[in-house]
């Protein structure tokens with residue numbers, strides 16, 4: 001089999017430098033065609049359904065607090081291990097109470113697993129794509145910042161929007177037994193407190 005890297009050219013093509021003329025013709029055509037470059041930020045793109053942007057904790061309209069029930073599913077499923085939650089159990093009701101909720105968004109890969117597994121739609125990836133910072137801390141969202149993100153997102157949508165469910169999320173969530181992330185999880189000590197549930201197979205140091 002013969003591999004030919006250069007197309008055959010006849011004498012006329014060689015003399016006239018046809019490729020050069022073709023290139024110039026293309027340049028000339030493009031010169032008078034309508035530009036397709038988006039002049040961002042003056043021209044803003046439409047955010048498509050299913051877009052996964054800035055994280056937010058949905059604020060319960062009745063209580064004004066986060067809807068998170070500290071089930072720890074998002075922590076367990078996150079492949080980037082960028083979610084940290086601390087909670088305690090209420091002495092009277094035994095219900096979990098969130099003490100702190102942090103997302104180190106710089107490590108996030110925007111897979112959307114966290115919002116998919118959340119049973120109460122407390123955590124969402126909004127349609128907000130414009131956020132940056134001059135310091136690492138600017139992209140580290142604590143609970144207050146995440147609720148603030150929700151408020152701003154809700155405002156951009158015209159005020160109170162209740163819960164936000166993206167139609168591209170999986171309605172039934174994911175089967176935790178199928179998650180390899182839960183088996184891979186290796187939680188740093190500073191992310192754990194006594195009795196904390198941080199991952200399916202996680203065991204605190206010194207325990208069986």
Ligand code: SF4
Nearest residue numbers: 078108109111112114
């Ligand atoms: S989108 Fe994915 S990587 Fe980002 S916080 Fe959620 S689960 Fe973690």
Ligand code: SF4
Nearest residue numbers: 068069071072074118
């Ligand atoms: S999955 Fe939802 S309810 Fe559970 S800890 Fe995460 S944000 Fe909170």
